[in-house]
Amino acid sequence: MTETLTITRVGGQGDGIAQGPDGPVFAPLTLPGETVRAEVRDGRAEQVEILTPSPDRVAPLSPHYGDCGGCSLQHWATEPYLEWKREQVRLALARERIEAEVEPTVAVPQGSRRRVALHVRRGPDGRAILGFKARKSWRLVEITECPVADPRLVAAFPALARVAEAFLEHPKSAPTLHVTWTLTGLDVDVTGVERRSGGLSRDAQMRAIEASAAADLARLSLAGDTLVMARQPKVAFGPAVVPLPAGGFLQAVPEAEAAMVERAVAAVKGAKKVADLFCGAGAFTFPLAELAPVLAADGSGPGIAALKAGIAATRGIKPIEAQARDLFRRPLAPYDLRGCEAIVLDPPRAGAVDQTAQLPGTKAGGVVYVSCNPQTFARDARVLIDAGFTLERVTPVDQFLWSAHVELVAVFSR
Incomplete structure (x- = not known):
């Protein structure tokens, strides 16, 4: 059914929202104030035609945008885009009846993303093509340019x-290349390879x-298992240079990481000991250790091993105690956190409600919570506030440029 709609706002997933005769209609790639004509099916607008564009509409940079x-x-x-991200944080807090200062969103430059996940399929002509999924589809869009990614990644496509x-x-393999730019070159970890039939043959491994070698990759791994390593991929965390684990976690944009680290370090100044929970390979740990001794814990064994290697090679920092521990199944209790006057935590998207519940029983006067999901952050923030x-302040960070994802850094005190 063809309808003329007026877009009133942009929803949490990035689609414009209009009020249709049968309820809300979600219209992709539209903006508040725009009038559009579209085919409406089950609350979604398709074949959208912009009749009255918003003055905030700009020409997209990518030739692949829209598909x-x-x-x-x-x-x-x-x-308005950055203000919308700020508003998403406000809305998430409001759902938990939390009022706090939400600072302006920290922007990141285009071409700054050092980590991308490229899907691979066989094209009509038989060659391998790389790209991202089409909107609301399993279809692959071949990518030749990307204004979000570091140009060194794009040049390697x-x-x-x-x-x-x-x-x-x-034929059942649907590989994804997780590509990271490191100090020593490209690190590539491949997932999605069919294993039930025996996995990758020796011949295919040799071809890979x-x-x-021809691509001059630093390392190539298959689901975290190294196939070949010409050079150890390394990343810098504050004063340390750390070996990156194969398939290990790394913040997607260095500028976003720097903004979050800067705020965390400023918030814990004066603490005699700091805990860094969900520490990974040490993005926050090493900058914190320039100020005070750190207790660092994470469920990733390879991440903790990388952190320990960084400790061994770094001079001029305070002592770091590194623990491999599943903080979901075995959260650190107040006894484990004794002596910690400040606590930094950076959990995955699911948040860390069980670990958060342990923090009020500690002597910590401050908590810094880094989150990639405002909804689970607000839930955990309610635990601390109660x-x-x-909650002193929250800073949104636009790590995932031009997407609906919002990251944030929050500072709590008592």
Whole structure:
């Protein structure tokens, strides 16, 4: 059914929302105030025609925009786009009846993302193609340009496609290349390879290794298991240079990481000991250790091993105690956190409600919570507030440029 709609706002997933005769209608790639004509099916607008464009509409930078599902807000001017991300944090807090100062969103530059996940499929002509999923579809959009990614990643796409060829050996394989730019070059971990039939053959492994050498990759791994390593991939965390584990976690944008670290370090100044929970390989740990001794804990064994290697090679920092511990199943109790006057935690998207519940029983006067999900953050923030903490301020960080994802850094005190 064709309808003329007026977009009133942008929803949490980045789609414009209009009120239709049968309820809300979600219209992708639209902006508040726009009038559109579209085919409406089950509350979603398709074949959208912009009749009255918003003055905040801008020309997208990517030639793939609109088909590629990697970005959803590239058509929005910078200022209202960043304010929308700030508002998403306010709304998440409001759902938990939390009022706090939400600072302006920290922007990141285009071409700054050092980590991308490229899906691989066999094209109509038989060659391997790399790209991202189309909007609301399993179809792959081949990507040749990307204004979000570090230009060094984009320049490597043709060589990475040749590396990907070997991983299409089995017809049921749907490989994804997790590509990271490190201090020593590209690190590539491949997932999605069919294993029930025996996994990658020795012949395919050799082809992958040869293509890796031709592409000058630092390392090529399969689901975390190294196939070949020409150079140890390394990253810098504050004063430390740390070996990155194969398939290990790393913040996507260095500028976003720096903004979050800067705020965490400023918030814990004066503490005699700091805990860094969900520490990974040490993005926050090492900068914190320039100020005070740190207790660092994470459920990733390889991450903790990398952190320990960084400790051994770094001089001029305070002592770091590193523990491999599943903080979901075995959260650190107040006894474990004794002596910690400040606590930093950076959990995954699911949040850390059980670990958060342990923090009020400690002597910590401050908590810094880094989150990639405002909804689970607000839930956990409510636990701290109900226990007597005050949420001083929240800073949104636009780590995932032109997407609906919002990261944040929050500072609590008591």
